[in-house]
Amino acid sequence: IESDGTKHFSLTMEPGTTEFFPGEITDTWGINGSYLGPTIRVSRGDKVSFDVVNKLGETSTLHWHGMMLPPAMDGGPHQMIEAGETWSPHWTIDQPSATTWYHPHLHGKTAQHVYRGLAGMFIIDDEDSKKLPSNYGVDDIPLIVQDKLFTSDGQLSEDDDTPYGMLGDEILVNGTYDPFLKVTASQVRFRLLNGSNARAYNFGFTDGRSFQLVANDAGLLNEPVTLERFMLSPGERAEIVVAFEPEEETILRSYSSGAGITNGEFDLLKIVADSELTGSSPISKQLSSIEPIEVPADAKVRQFKLTMENEINDKLMDMYRIDEVVPAGTKEIWEIHNFGSEHNFHIHDAAFRVLDINDKEPPEYARGRKDTVFIPHGASVRIAVEFGNYTDLNYPLMYHCHLLKHEDEGMMDQFLLV
Ligand code: C2O
Ligand code: CU
Ligand code: CU
Numbered sequence: 001i002e003s004d005g006t007k008h009f010s011l012t013m014e015p016g017t018t019e020f021f022p023g024e025i026t027d028t029w030g031i032n033g034s035y036l037g038p039t040i041r042v043s044r045g046d047k048v049s050f051d052v053v054n055k056l057g058e059t060s061t062l063h064w065h066g067m068m069l070p071p072a073m074d075g076g077p078h079q080m081i082e083a084g085e086t087w088s089p090h091w092t093i094d095q096p097s098a099t100t101w102y103h104p105h106l107h108g109k110t111a112q113h114v115y116r117g118l119a120g121m122f123i124i125d126d127e128d129s130k131k132l133p134s135n136y137g138v139d140d141i142p143l144i145v146q147d148k149l150f151t152s153d154g155q156l157s158e159d160d161d162t163p164y165g166m167l168g169d170e171i172l173v174n175g176t177y178d179p180f181l182k183v184t185a186s187q188v189r190f191r192l193l194n195g196s197n198a199r200a201y202n203f204g205f206t207d208g209r210s211f212q213l214v215a216n217d218a219g220l221l222n223e224p225v226t227l228e229r230f231m232l233s234p235g236e237r238a239e240i241v242v243a244f245e246p247e248e249e250t251i252l253r254s255y256s257s258g259a260g261i262t263n264g265e266f267d268l269l270k271i272v273a274d275s276e277l278t279g280s281s282p283i284s285k286q287l288s289s290i291e292p293i294e295v296p297a298d299a300k301v302r303q304f305k306l307t308m309e310n311e312i313n314d315k316l317m318d319m320y321r322i323d324e325v326v327p328a329g330t331k332e333i334w335e336i337h338n339f340g341s342e343h344n345f346h347i348h349d350a351a352f353r354v355l356d357i358n359d360k361e362p363p364e365y366a367r368g369r370k371d372t373v374f375i376p377h378g379a380s381v382r383i384a385v386e387f388g389n390y391t392d393l394n395y396p397l398m399y400h401c402h403l404l405k406h407e408d409e410g411m412m413d414q415f416l417l418v
Contacts, residue, residue: 007046009051012032012053013030013031013053013056014030014031016030016035020154031120035117037120038120040102040123041123041124041125044094047092050087051088054084055083055084057083061075061076061087062081062087062118063075063105063348064122066099068349068350068388071397078396095218096219097129097288099123099191100217101144101195107317111165115156115197115404119144121144121191123142128287139185141188143268144175145172146171147169147170147196147197147199149166164199164260165197165403165406167198167261173268181272182271183244183274184274185280186245187243188242188244189214189239189240189241190242194234194237195234197403199262200233202254202256203232209250211226211243216366216367218351220290220368221287223285224283227240230363231259231363233344235372235402247274249272251269252267253265253268260377288368293369294384299333300333301334302334302335305337306337306338306340306345306401307339312412312413317400317412323415336381337379338375341377342403343375343406344374345399346371346398347385348397349388349417350387350388351385352369353367353384355382355384356382396416398414
């Protein structure tokens with residue numbers, strides 16, 4: 001904490017080694033450590049500042065995915081941090097509670113930098129979110145899910161030669177292979193982040209239990225939704241609350257959903273409940289008091305076509321071209337038409353609500369405030385987007401497919417908030 005109340009954080013991106021498998025040393029990258037980075041937790045209204053130190057020996061960036069902030073602080077492809085340099089962004093947290101995250105965004109290198117281990121969770125609290133289980137590591141558990149491919153000598157294979165990019169056959173949760181969690185509370189909030197390059201997960205529990213979805217990418221739902229399955233594509237987050245009885249055991253698993261990027265079944269986390277559980281009151285039926293995003297009747301509508309060549313509107317990313325100009329603080333409808341394979345769509349400095357997918361209600365799990373959405377093969381998805389309030393004529397923001405190989409290959413465009 002600095003004298004004016006700013007919460008200051010130092011993050012150092014550095015190479016290291018990690019023992020994912022006993023006795024096997026894997027070269028990895030991490031932030032303040034050898035794999036992944038610390039969870040940052042702040043409250044709405046906090047002033048934050050960072051020193052991001054690049055000790056990687058090559059250029060990178062650090063992007064705050066899901067954050068509403070001045071474009072110059074966004075950490076996208078234009079805010080490069082050269083080897084040995086320090087980048088010092090700062091802003092005031094001004095958005096509803098959410099589970100956001102941070103990761104590099106160097107154009108052409110994002111997939112590699114994230115895959116090697118550069119990512120972390122960034123939690124924003126507010127009065128509404130504190131009514132849910134919030135005791136970090138006890139009844140509020142982050143779960144960063146990533147798939148990896150290992151070479152025979154235990155190194156991270158970067159062979160990403162599928163149409164979607166990297167699809168690994170081993171799963172790490174919070175950087176741990178074959179993880180196990182003992183829960184000690186009768187209601188546990190899990191914050192799930194799909195931090196994978198291309199794989200999507202269709203989450204459920206092996207005993208078929210239901211649970212409550214309480215938040216999506218960009219904030220709490222208005223009311224919880226009871227589910228048995230939900231899907232997260234790369235970059236998406238969700239918060240769920242799961243009830244446990246003493247000594248119960250279950251496994252969090254990913255099931256094929258029919259989408260190519262969910263193919264396969266993976267055990268993600270074994271969970272065992274303690275013989276005595278600390279009680280907490282059932283979660284309230286009214287979570288967020290923030291109105292769902294509605295656009296005015298005369299809202300601007302923009303069209304985006306995803307092509308077979310992994311382009312957006314027949315263009316590949318150009319760092320020196322502005323594709324759209326959006327008035328800051330406005331709400332618009334964006335329509336995304338997927339003529340290509342499977343993709344998703346993420347917008348910087350924005351939150352949105354999924355209006356419909358192929359003219360039908362989105363799945364229940366896709367309710368609420370989001371910043372990334374899966375776009376199935378052949379689908380048209382309409383979203384109501386609320387843009388950030390900061391203007392900047394010099395620093396564009398990005399919208400892109402969050403399958404990182406697609407993004408690196410140019411499935412990304414730039415917009416200005418004016
Ligand atoms: Cu998670 Cu433009 O990124
Ligand atoms: Cu982002
Ligand atoms: Cu894509």
